Amino acid sequence: xxxxxxxxxxxxxxxxxxxxxxxxxxxxxxxxxxxxxxxxxxxxxxxxxxxxxxxxxxxxxxxxxxxxxxxxxxxxxxxxxxxxxxxxxxxxxxxxxxxxxxxxxxxxxxxxxxxxxxxxxxxxxxxxxxxxxxxxxxxxxxxxxxxxxxxxxxxx
Numbered sequence: 001x002x003x004x005x006x007x008x009x010x011x012x013x014x015x016x017x018x019x020x021x022x023x024x025x026x027x028x029x030x031x032x033x034x035x036x037x038x039x040x041x042x043x044x045x046x047x048x049x050x051x052x053x054x055x056x057x058x059x060x061x062x063x064x065x066x067x068x069x070x071x072x073x074x075x076x077x078x079x080x081x082x083x084x085x086x087x088x089x090x091x092x093x094x095x096x097x098x099x100x101x102x103x104x105x106x107x108x109x110x111x112x113x114x115x116x117x118x119x120x121x122x123x124x125x126x127x128x129x130x131x132x133x134x135x136x137x138x139x140x141x142x143x144x145x146x147x148x149x150x151x152x153x154x155x156x
Contacts, residue, residue, distance in 0.1 A: 002074040009067035016061040021136050023053035024101055028129040034112045044112050051105045058097055065090050086145045093138035100131040
């Protein structure tokens with residue numbers, strides 16, 4: 001059962017978190033392009049699509065920590081320091097996504113392609129790029145902890 005849960009956990013991480021990190025990273029430069037070319041339907045639709053990917057896969061990404069907890073319980077490692085640190089970092093990544101990345105994406109979307117709304121300035125896209133980098137760095141750290149696990153018996 002442990003191998004099955006671990007397989008699901010890894011698949012969920014690849015399928016859910018991968019698209020979020022890519023789409024979130026692509027959003028700021030795409031938003032700058034859409035802000036520079038407000039009449040470009042293509043640029044605006046790309047930004048909308050990237051935001052939708054972040055939102056939808058963010059919801060699907062709930063499966064990653066759920067399956068991770070089930071796997072950890074199955075392996076009997078819930079009290080290991082590397083896992084606790086990974087869970088804290090995963091929670092921080094979720095908070096960064098929900099509180100900093102998605103709201104700024106929505107703020108930019110409100111101003112892109114809508115001449116009636118006030119267009120967000122480039123400072124917002126720069127902040128978004130920074131928060132996206134923090135989100136991606138948190139996930140990269142969790143991934144490294146999952147692979148290198150201190151005290152692991154894998155010999156890594």
